[in-house]
Amino acid sequence: MKYLVIALMFFCLRSVAASLEGELTPLVNTSVSLEEGALFEGVLRVWPVSSEWENANLLKLEKKKLGENFHIVKVISSELSAHNQEVAELKAVIAVIKAVKPKEKIFVEIQKQRVPLEIRRITTIATAPPAQDFSFVEQPEYESANREELLLYVGGASSSVIVIIALVFLLYSVRKKKAALSFQKQLRQRIETAQTREAIEALARDLSEIEIYIQVKNKDVFLSKLNAIQFKKNWTESETQNIIETKQKLLHD
Incomplete structure (x- = not known):
């Protein structure tokens, strides 16, 4: 019984350790302010990734939404960070489709995980009147x-x-x-x-x-x-x- 409890604890800890988290930042090293509808070059980072990680996991996000706030228009590159092999990076052209509230986190699905993304050095501004609906984010439905x-x-x-x-x-x-x-x-x-x-x-x-x-x-x-x-x-x-x-x-x- 003792060994069973230890084994269960091991697998639970392993599961927690494998949970991904991430961030979205500008590609430049400065803070940016962007209105709804603006395009910018950004970096999506997720960690910790295992030695079995494939760059294609992030490439699949092209033409997809990041939460309800961003849309990946065009992928520039997908690779492991040169500074930390447990961090995967996706560089892309990204559109702001809805302003993010202060300290709000957004979520994106990667490898069947709902990964929280922290928004750093990006301030988004709601437009007046509100930005048009970005129909390119989702394929239009036929009646x-x-x-x-x-x-x-x-x-x-x-x-x-x-x-x-x-x-x-x-x-x-x-x-x-x-x-x-x-x-x-x-x-x-x-x-x-x-x-x-x-x-x-x-x-x-x-x-x-x-x-x-x-x-x-x-x-x-x-x-x-x-x-x-x-x-x-x-x-x-x-x-x-x-x-x-x-x-x-x-x-x-």
Whole structure:
């Protein structure tokens, strides 16, 4: 009986030790303030990982949500930390989809574990009006009427494996295209609606990432004019209006 108790204690302690925890930080070594809808390069770290850990465990998070607050748009790399082999790191381009409350932890599922993530050196700001729903986070659902139409379209060919496979790929392509178009629309809206100094400066920081997804015009002119005034304590009304007009030309000549 004594040995059974010891064995149970050993396995319990082992289970506790294997529980993962993590953090989300900016890729840069400074603190950042980000509005809802902003893109940034971040690092997701989890620990402790075993010698059997596979980098693919974190790669699976691409295009997935981190809690209800962030969305991994594009993975940059996934590897063990150079400083600690028990820490796995995922570097990625991440979108803020909902502001995080102070001291709030978010959770993400990794290897069937619900892993708590501490947010460090990232301050998120709720937009007014609230940010648009990021439909790219989850694939859009088709209404039942659409599904019935598809079934009618397939008709008697339901027994054909080739037709079914083709249909699956078609649905996937349509959903993926709609998600991409929705994301691009949100980025354009962010450019068009940036009116305050904070919003314009945040936009400038993210511009290199934004132009990966949409065409940006007159970028150098915008950054040059912003650079001329960004270190001033206060902008005049004329300077603010001028930079807003220049900012609009990022989308329209």
